[in-house]
Ligand code: ADP
């Protein structure tokens with residue numbers, strides 16, 4: 009049975025990292041690995057920035073930014089090979105940079121950056137990193153095949169956040185990917201990027217390489233999808249907010265999906281679904297500590313654990329919309345009318361709390377507030393609070409833990425909680441606080457629920 013290994017941007021950031029990745033991949037070689045790579049370090053950000061500069065018509069500045077990106081990759085190559093990298097790798101890098109150079113010039117000339125051109129430009133990052141890693145593995149004597157994932161990762165044409173076509177991906181994987189695989193042989197390919205039926209380059213949205221990995225895993229029915237990153241798995245909270253957060257050894261698909269959706273950046277929110285559908289375990293591991301702890305996500309993972317909660321995630325900025333109507337009491341279709349408005353405007357709602365005469369719900373920062381106000385204002389009073397944060401406590405056992413709400417409220421004694429909601433699947437308890445209180449709320453909750461180690 010095969011395995012998919014995905015390495016994130018920080019895992020391939022420089023020559024030292026790439027060497028580490030090569031060792032991990034070499035170790036996995038007997039398991040017919042498919043390696044999906046992100047762009048190196050901040051390359052994708054830099055490509056987005058170059059495209060934006062080009063859009064302003066600043067050709068020279070955009071091309072300079074591109075030269076810097078190319079130079080960084082060439083420096084990494086020089087370090088990896090301690091001198092001249094293989095000629096075909098150099099040729100690949102040069103040919104690709106000429107293409108991106110032309111694209112940037114085109115954008116600058118027209119001063120127009122379509123999502124379609126942007127995807128073509130940013131795909132450069134993954135194409136480069138995967139070529140470098142494949143060439144390096146090959147020179148270390150590992151039998152390696154490089155695959156342009158656009159031959160397999162079929163998507164629709166929603167550039168910038170394309171929808172994968174799983175049936176097509178499964179059949180293309182059979183013809184394009186599986187024949188390259190074998191025990192002792194490594195297939196190296198890209199995360200994040202895909203292609204439409206017409207051969208146009210697309211991307212799956214920022215952070216989408218995790219999603220690519222699980223889509224590939226599902227397509228080849230891999231035994232495991234490994235997400236290699238810069239932390240020892242999914243932690244009980246974002247380590248940048250809670251430095252004492254610890255890895256969760258086992259968690260369920262539902263918990264991981266919920267954490268990702270509520271802001272835990274460690275996994276792209278869509279990652280889990282293909283793995284759930286194919287019942288493939290996903291592990292999250294630390295590239296610099298391959299022998300260390302890691303998280304395993306499975307259908308039933310952690311459900312037998314007595315921990316009252318599994319982890320805390322948070323997301324900001326969000327906005328809270330409160331809709332009030334004294335007529336609501338008597339109207340059975342009131343909620344229907346409200347959601348009809350959100351549905352028609354294509355606005356996704358994350359958390360809802362209802363009271364007798366009012367409904368509060370949370371939407372993204374960029375939701376079309378004026379349009380929402382106008383439509384809802386026709387039959388109710390609408391108020392909007394911006395700069396809010398959503399803090400979510402996630403765990404399969406939340407609903408089975410008596411006194412949990414008291415502990416949560418106790419922890420929030422000094423914080424003004426504006427809204428509270430227990431998800432309908434009952435594995436998440438969400439709070440809305442002012443954005444300035446987000447970090448404190450997460451820390452206090454973590455202290456109250458995980459401080460003594462019982463929930464690990
Ligand atoms: P990669 O480049 O490997 O895809 P990301 O930066 O996308 O890595 O995700 C890893 C980062 O996610 C960690 O460095 C950490 O700062 C952040 N993170 C946020 N919440 C969590 C969490 N609950 N557990 C682990 N990491 C988290």
Ligand code: ASP
Pocket residue numbers: 016017046047052053133199200213214215216217218
């Ligand atoms: N390189 C892409 C990004 O930075 C995809 C990824 O890393 O997952 O968003």
Ligand code: MG
Pocket residue numbers: 016215218273274275276
């Ligand atoms: Mg990521």
